[in-house]
Amino acid sequence: xxxxxxxxxxxxxxxxxxxxxxxxxxxxxxxxxxxxxxxxxxxxxxxxxxxxxxxxxxxxxxxxxxxxxxxxxxxxxxxxxxxxxxxxxxxxxxxxxxxxxxxxxxxxxxxxxxxxxxxxxxxxxxxxxxxxxxxxxxxxxxxxxxxxxxxxxxxxxxxxxxxxxxxxxxxxxxxxxxxxxxxxxxxxxxxxxxxxxxxxxxxxxxxxxxxxxxxxxxxxxxxxxxxxxxxxxxxxxxxxxxxxxx
Amino acid sequence: xxxxxxxxxxxxxxxxxxxxxxxxxxxxxxxxxxxxxxxxxxxxxxxxxxxxxxxxxxxxxxxxxxxxxxxxxxxxxxxxxxxxxxxxxxxxxxxxxxxxxxxxxxxxxxxxxxxxxxxxxxxxxxxxxxxxxxxxxxxxxxxxxxxxxxxxxxxxxxxxxxxxxxxxxxxxxxxxxxxxxxxxxxxxxxxxxxxxxxxxxxxxxxxxxxx
Numbered sequence: 001x002x003x004x005x006x007x008x009x010x011x012x013x014x015x016x017x018x019x020x021x022x023x024x025x026x027x028x029x030x031x032x033x034x035x036x037x038x039x040x041x042x043x044x045x046x047x048x049x050x051x052x053x054x055x056x057x058x059x060x061x062x063x064x065x066x067x068x069x070x071x072x073x074x075x076x077x078x079x080x081x082x083x084x085x086x087x088x089x090x091x092x093x094x095x096x097x098x099x100x101x102x103x104x105x106x107x108x109x110x111x112x113x114x115x116x117x118x119x120x121x122x123x124x125x126x127x128x129x130x131x132x133x134x135x136x137x138x139x140x141x142x143x144x145x146x147x148x149x150x151x152x153x154x155x156x157x158x159x160x161x162x163x164x165x166x167x168x169x170x171x172x173x174x175x176x177x178x179x180x181x182x183x184x185x186x187x188x189x190x191x192x193x194x195x196x197x198x199x200x201x202x203x204x205x206x207x208x209x210x211x212x213x214x215x216x217x218x219x220x221x222x223x224x225x226x227x228x229x230x231x232x233x234x235x236x237x238x239x240x241x242x243x244x245x246x
Numbered sequence: 247x248x249x250x251x252x253x254x255x256x257x258x259x260x261x262x263x264x265x266x267x268x269x270x271x272x273x274x275x276x277x278x279x280x281x282x283x284x285x286x287x288x289x290x291x292x293x294x295x296x297x298x299x300x301x302x303x304x305x306x307x308x309x310x311x312x313x314x315x316x317x318x319x320x321x322x323x324x325x326x327x328x329x330x331x332x333x334x335x336x337x338x339x340x341x342x343x344x345x346x347x348x349x350x351x352x353x354x355x356x357x358x359x360x361x362x363x364x365x366x367x368x369x370x371x372x373x374x375x376x377x378x379x380x381x382x383x384x385x386x387x388x389x390x391x392x393x394x395x396x397x398x399x400x401x402x403x404x405x406x407x408x409x410x411x412x413x414x415x416x417x418x419x420x421x422x423x424x425x426x427x428x429x430x431x432x433x434x435x436x437x438x439x440x441x442x443x444x445x446x447x448x449x450x451x452x453x454x455x456x457x
Contacts, residue, residue, distance in 0.1 A: 007334050007408045014405065090391050091416060130394045153408040156390065157418070164397040 001037070006154035009036045014161045023060055023169055024228050030162050031062050037151050039142040041120065044162050046134040047087055050077045050235065057134060058166045059235050063141070067118035068231035069197045081108045086127040086137040092156045094124045096145060119143050124152050126159035136163050183237060187221040190214055195234040248371030250447045251300040262302055265310050267294075273350045281413065293317055293324065293347070301371050303351070303364045312351035312364040314372065319343045319385065325419060329387050332419035334407035342382040343421075346372070349386075366436035369399060373432060374443040376424040383423050390416040400431045 013033035020026040027044075034042050043061035046053065050072065053059060061068065070076075077083060085099045093099065104112065115121075122145045128136035138159035183191070186207075193203040200218070204211040218230065225236045251259045270289040274280045282289055299316040317323040319339035324347050326337050351364040376384070388396060390409050397403055402423040409418045433439070 003408055004334055010408070011405070018402070128394050129391075130398055133398070150408065153410070156409055156416075157405055160390075160394050160397060164394060167398075 001148055001151050003150045003153075006037060006148075006150045009033050010154040010157045013158050017161050017165050020165060020169070022226065023166060024226065026162065026165055026169065027060050027062060027228060030158065033158060034140050034155070037140075037154060038144075038146055039123070039140045039155075041141040042139060043141075044136070044138045044159070044166055046136050047083055048134060051075070053235065054134075056167075056170055058136060058163065058170060059232060060162075060166050061231060062229060063120070063231065064118050065230050066197070067115065067120060068229070069194065069234070070114075070118075072195060072231070072234065073197050076111055079105070079107050079111060081111070082123070082125055082139060083137060086125050087135055089127045090129060092124060092126040092152060092159075094147065094152060095122050096147065122146065124155050126156050128160065128163045133167065136167075138162055183221055183224060184217075187217045187224075188237065190217040191221055191234055191237050194218060194230050247304055248367050248375070248443045249302045249304055250371075250375055250443065251302055252298075253296050255447060256296070259300075259302070262304070262310055263300070266300065266302065266313055269310065269313070269352065270348055270350070273352070274348065293322070297321065299344075299375075301368060301375060303367050303371070305364075311353065312349075312368055314349040314368055315347050316375075316381075316384070317345045317347065319345055323347075324387065325385055329412075329417075329419055332387060332407045332410055332417065338383070338385055338406065338421055342380060343385060344376075344381050344383075345385045347386070366438050367442045369436055370433050370438045371443050373424055373429050374441060375448075377426060377429070378443070378448060381424060383421050385419065385421050387417055387419050390418055393418055393420075396420075398435075400435045401428050 010033070013029055016029045017026055020029060030042055030044070034040075041061075041063045043063055045059050045061065046057035048054070048057055050059070063071075081100060081104060082095070085093065085097075089099075095101075120141050121143050123139050123141040126138040126140075128138065130136075138155075140155050140159070189207065190203055193206060198206070200211050200214045203214045207214070218233065221237060222228065222230070222233045225233050227233050227236055249259070249262075251263070256263065267288040267290045271284065271287055275282055275284065275289055282291070284290060293315070297318065301314050301316065302310055303312040305311050318341075319326070319337070320341060323345045325333065325345055326339070330337050349368065351362055351368065353362045353364050372384070375381070385406070402425065404421050404423070406419040406421055409416045411417075
């Protein structure tokens with residue numbers, strides 16, 4: 001892609017992101033821009049154990065739902081090589097980089113194979129290190145390999161803005177969280193099964209309720225938590241607010 | 247306190263300016279390893295001219311702890327002469343646009359450390375100076391490693407082009423909009439209360455306009 005074209009995509013995102021007032025809107029804007037650059041998914045996260053995320057950590061993602069549930073269930077953040085390399089780098093890298101490809105353990109190789117089956121084939125990772133903040137990383141992920149410096153520079157720029165805005169929105173929201181509606185026991189129960197990788201239909205069997213009721217519970221939980229994916233709902237409901245998985 | 251040094255008061259600050267060249271050599275050549283064309287022990291270039299403005303951070307003991315350089319974009323400056331390739335849509339210029347360069351603090355390795363009072367004073371001093379003298383925007387080139395911390399300050403930063411590799415470092419050209427709206431937030435983020443700019447270092451006519 002031409003430099004000017006990818007710069008323009010990054011700039012359109014940045015100007016809109018400055019105005020974004022919610023994580024949902026910010027995530028939508030980033031996802032839209034990433035798609036224009038040839039990437040289907042993204043994750044903007046604080047590099048901490050995902051089951052011990054503090055309140056002010058960042059966790060914003062659009063990944064295939066079944067993969068993220070599987071990832072959390074297997075606690076793959078403990079072996080995720082991308083996160084490991086990211087913590088030790090100050091500059092962006094793509095997933096064909098020697099550091100990512102070489103020296104994988106058996107478990108890590110299996111992890112990459114499984115990710116590829118889920119449509120997560122290639123990505124660019126932007127490590128974020130800010131003095132006085134948690135280390136962060138933005139992954140931008142696609143289904144095919146590409147190596148385009150102009151695109152990577154654009155993703156680099158977008159990711160820094162994305163993470164900065166996500167942290168700032170999190171700070172204003174931390175105050176609001178006190179008054180958020182609490183989840184009902186039923187909603188929590190549905191989310192618990194979601195985190196175990198169950199489909200709506202499977203949950204409906206376990207709880208002896210209709211599948212569309214399950215769906216409604218999960219949608220309600222997402223709305224209350226102010227998130228737009230199931231993964232985010234699971235993370236926010238259980239991992240960052242003291243409701244533990246049983 | 248931040249002292250604004252320009253053509254009209256340079257003579258009062260001679261010893262500080264000599265110290266400035268030395269400190270810039272220590273920071274940019276010795277510590278950061280920039281390949282700058284300068285004499286041993288003194289870092290001074292073609293942009294250190296009579297019309298250049300310096301914001302000096304001088305502590306209560308009278309010691310220089312950090313500084314930055316301001317250049318008018320209506321005359322040759324770093325962006326126009328050395329980094330124009332970093333600007334995708336031309337180098338911004340005009341009476342109300344100035345360029346900052348050689349920003350440093352002696353406090354530590356992390357120049358942008360949040361608790362670093364010198365950095366806080368330089369940032370807020372820049373804001374105050376700009377608001378007093380009619381500067382609306384400043385341009386700058388910085389390493390992408392520092393960029394997340396620069397954004398975090400809370401001011402309105404807009405990239406001028408894509409990041410690019412220069413001297414083994416990925417750098418970015420950007421523009422900061424120094425508007426009145428963002429200033430209280432920036433000052434709060436940096437824990438600065440009240441003014442940090444020494445008024446008598448401003449030119450008299452500027453002082454009159456301001457008051």
